[in-house]
Amino acid sequence: MQSETxxxxxxxxxxxxxxxxxxxxxxxxxxxxxxxVLGTYQALPKETAKLILLDFTRVExxxxxxxxxxIQLLIEASNSGQKVYAFGLSxxxxxxxxxxxxxxxANLYPSQAEALAAL
Amino acid sequence: MSESxxxxxxxxxxxxxxxxxxxxxxxxxxxxxxxxxxxRIEDLKTAxxxxxxxxxxxxxxxxxxxxxxxxxxxxxxTLEVKVLDDGKGISKQPPKPDIDRKMHGEEDPRGxxxxxxxxLVDEVEWVPGADGKSSYVRLVIKLDRRAx
Numbered sequence: 001m002q003s004e005t006x007x008x009x010x011x012x013x014x015x016x017x018x019x020x021x022x023x024x025x026x027x028x029x030x031x032x033x034x035x036x037v038l039g040t041y042q043a044l045p046k047e048t049a050k051l052i053l054l055d056f057t058r059v060e061x062x063x064x065x066x067x068x069x070x071i072q073l074l075i076e077a078s079n080s081g082q083k084v085y086a087f088g089l090s091x092x093x094x095x096x097x098x099x100x101x102x103x104x105x106a107n108l109y110p111s112q113a114e115a116l117a118a119l
Numbered sequence: 120m121s122e123s124x125x126x127x128x129x130x131x132x133x134x135x136x137x138x139x140x141x142x143x144x145x146x147x148x149x150x151x152x153x154x155x156x157x158x159r160i161e162d163l164k165t166a167x168x169x170x171x172x173x174x175x176x177x178x179x180x181x182x183x184x185x186x187x188x189x190x191x192x193x194x195x196x197t198l199e200v201k202v203l204d205d206g207k208g209i210s211k212q213p214p215k216p217d218i219d220r221k222m223h224g225e226e227d228p229r230g231x232x233x234x235x236x237x238x239l240v241d242e243v244e245w246v247p248g249a250d251g252k253s254s255y256v257r258l259v260i261k262l263d264r265r266a267x
Contacts, residue, residue: 064172064235065172068228074222075224090161091161096235100216101218
């Protein structure tokens, strides 16, 4: 019943020319999404992937277990000296991410273009 | 929809993660029929999903022989949702999640469901079952007439 979470990585450059690893998620982010969220993140080379951008544009449903996975990603990134940003959240999930405090550790942007311009 | 009488929708969900989305979608459909604005429907969806996840994981402890009851009662300008399970209920509220403590490994990254429910609906109460089971959570969302 839990829908599968798809994920992929694109390597882009910010407007200022810094390399940015964009993790694009699709579907639901729930307790079954560990491989798609943490596994995809952990496969990035920590030495070179210093800017991580999470794309939620195609995410339809995030529950508290999914939010916990995002927090685990933020913890690992913080411990590895990486910065995490996100874009594409709906107004509702922008509110939820703000309520639980994720925005203290990951800036949210409305779009990929605005995120890349800010990095 | 009737003007003054309440309308009730009931369902029983299997104790399986993922089925909370059935309750979530049904609650959203009922709220839409009542004329709730989109942002309140999104709040309701998350609250109902989290209540069902708690019932599946903690109330019924993932026992697939049990089911989760969901009762939606649509009033004139409110929607009440009861989510019932076979657990004994909660004895005390967990502390409000603290992102700084989570980030520093001092608090489990999980454990935000009840906080989200409380933050997103107008009323919520957790009612323990009298016989140590059949507990339920009751949440109410009110129609925001300014946005309707």
